[in-house]
Amino acid sequence: MYIYDSVAKTKRAFKPLIPGKASLYVCGPTVYDDAHLGHAKSAIVFDLLRRVLEAEGSEVTYVRNITDIDDKIINKSRETGISITKITDIYTEAYHRDMSALGVKRPTLEPKATESLEAMFELIQKLIDSGHAYRTDSGDVYFDTQSDSEYLSISHRHQDEAETQQRVESSDEKRYPADFALWKAVHDDSITFDSPFGPGRPGWHTECSAMIEKHIDRGGAYSVDIHGGGADLLFPHHENEAAQTRCATGHEIANYWMHNGFVTIDGEKMSKSLGNSFFIKDALKAYSGEVLRFFLLGTHYRSDFNFNEEDLLASKKRLDRLYRLKKRLFGLNARDDTTSFQSALLEALGDDLSISRALALLDEMIAEANEGLDANPKDKVLKRRILADLAYVETLLGIGTMNPYEYFQHGIDEETKVKINALIDARNAAKKAKDFARSDAIRDEIAAMGVQLMDTPQGTFWERSE
């Protein structure tokens, strides 16, 4: 496949270090709060990448870390009185629950920072030994950015010394303002970990480099094939990761870099400080996870994504078409036929995840399938082909996975369903007696409940409207 490498700033043919085996590392969440739409976008994008690589026949090692050591977690613990481990357990579980609802498959490995301390010590020690890191009087260990001639080659910055100086507040102990902490010494009663450098906790970039070395590096020209994350991580996070690994191991951390665009809410960046965060769990109250997945998937991963309800509903209608087709073939089993649609779909996604092209192909497939079924409702060969295509879409895009009836009835409780079915029976009786005034009155009554009826040769079905 082809991947746009955001460091090379060009599209490159993807060639893994070991043919047939792709490795992927993505920066995961800090588990101190519920996941928001930005987490969802990133997770969905790289889930898609993983599916495409697998569909192309690669054996994918996908590592996504869980950051469970962080000042934000510690602060939350102080504020709430809940223990650190309790907090990280709660939000790790919440993250998994939300991602699962969005159809995001679990990565191959999900290392936690607390379980990777040895690897971090090793990395830091190597940097100290090789003169790329230094200790301060207060016990902190800093990375010496000036010791790395390649520093800033990832984010293509040309840091102006004077300008940097005014940006950084407490640089008193640093040799150079851009230097960053590998280990922060802690002397009070905060959470600390014992280390060869004294009690403290790791700097925020340390874990990614350490985990990649521990779980992925196979001693090649670089550590991991693809490194991914949100666009905001390019600098300083990825720059610093790259510097650490380069100086500790002598090779680059990644061969390809992928950065997904931001999610904005009504045109503004979503951020905690602006107070416009949008939690996935809240969005899931109104929409099924798959509707959200499809919406977030619909815009190319490198573009910024603006979230608003109106566009979400338009996106849902597009997904509805897939489910309507699925409904027409409900109850039939798919087989593994391969079709030209499938290869075209994979080819589109293999071109830097060109989702718009892929969805256009999907729409065309759906239209042709409906047309064919209209013309030849009993064509078994056609049905087989459509079912195979739908199954392929499920696997590759992670959409169309639900029971179509449940999809269209999302959010309606059991009691209401019973009531609706009773009204449908009454209406069908009226229809049979050609009492259309009464049957239309019943339909209006049902419509008032937010439910739409559809008469078909197979009977009367209903969907949630709006």
Place this chain on the structure above:
RNA sequence: GGCGCCAUAGCCAAGUGGCUUAAGGCAUGGGAUUGCAAAUCCUUGAUCCCCGGUUCGAGUCCGGGUGGCGCCUCCA
């Protein structure tokens, strides 16, 4: 202040110099179908923010302008 991204129909969104006098979806108008509807199918719409340039040829490259946005500070 430094670095960077974006600007295509009412809305979302492809397009990386000629095969595209611009995919696909939503919405709108018309039609087929339907007891009426819904669904489905057919059909309907933009010369690509502005100005200048390069080229036989530009939405697509270059320069300038205008308007959005992001990173440089915790953030996917």
